Amino acid sequence: xxxxxxxxxPLSVPEGAIVSLNCTYSNSAFQYFMWYRQxxxxxxxLLMYTYxxxxxxxxxxxxxVDKSSKYISLFIRDSQPSDSATYLCxxxxxxxxxxxxxxxxxxxxxxx
Amino acid sequence: EADIYQTPRYLVIGTGKKITLECSQTMGHDKxxxxxxxxxxxxxxxxxxxxxxxxxxxxLSSESTVSRIRTExxxxxxxxxxxxxxxxxxxASSERGTARELFFGEGSRLTVL
Numbered sequence: 001x002x003x004x005x006x007x008x009x010p011l012s013v014p015e016g017a018i019v020s021l022n023c024t025y026s027n028s029a030f031q032y033f034m035w036y037r038q039x040x041x042x043x044x045x046l047l048m049y050t051y052x053x054x055x056x057x058x059x060x061x062x063x064x065v066d067k068s069s070k071y072i073s074l075f076i077r078d079s080q081p082s083d084s085a086t087y088l089c090x091x092x093x094x095x096x097x098x099x100x101x102x103x104x105x106x107x108x109x110x111x112x
Numbered sequence: 113e114a115d116i117y118q119t120p121r122y123l124v125i126g127t128g129k130k131i132t133l134e135c136s137q138t139m140g141h142d143k144x145x146x147x148x149x150x151x152x153x154x155x156x157x158x159x160x161x162x163x164x165x166x167x168x169x170x171x172l173s174s175e176s177t178v179s180r181i182r183t184e185x186x187x188x189x190x191x192x193x194x195x196x197x198x199x200x201x202x203x204a205s206s207e208r209g210t211a212r213e214l215f216f217g218e219g220s221r222l223t224v225l
Contacts, residue, residue: 002154004154008152034212034213041218041219043116043204043216043217043218044202044214045215045216046212046213046214049212088155099157099160099171100214101154102154103154104152
């Protein structure tokens with residue numbers, strides 16, 4: 001079983017839709033949960049990060065962590081064509097020396 | 113925008129050639145990383161460094177080697193390229209402490225014929 005599972009999609013939605021992206025994980029020691037966005041032919045960039053369980057909101061983006069279910073989500077409201085990218089979840093135990101573990105990424109396409 | 117640069121962006125090379133992928137950052141970060149990214153697959157850590165003269169292998173076995181002689185520079189070398197080395201190589205850096213935010217370069221796409 002992989003430590004982090006993420007449905008690669010692709011996911012196609014019309015402009016204005018609400019998008020839900022998800023990851024599940026198996027390591028209960030993970031404490032920090034990140035979402036990276038990667039545009040075509042670019043490197044990933046950090047979009048949001050959350051510590052432990054709970055919600056975090058930043059504009060049209062909301063990150064949720066449910067540690068009891070080992071499940072994290074990223075919601076995008078009022079999706080825009082500029083949101084078309086690959087979204088990678090990543091997580092880490094948090095101690096110095098531990099690496100980020102990435103999901104495969106979900107490719108999202110928002111059509112106008 | 114992150115100040116981390118990779119060259120070359122694209123490289124097509126024949127089997128057996130020696131190649132070096134360059135990575136430089138101007139943020140003064142102590143930690144630097146090399147990831148390998150294949151289509152539909154997770155990013156896999158192949159090398160990392162916590163500072164000058166520090167290098168470690170990541171969780172994915174790789175025939176490449178790295179060096180860290182200067183804080184800002186973290187090149188990756190393949191002594192004899194093979195078609196199995198064809199991949200996207202991403203360099204990243206982070207500040208000291210927990211590596212939550214990695215700053216990535218734009219990647220070097222290597223094709224070995």
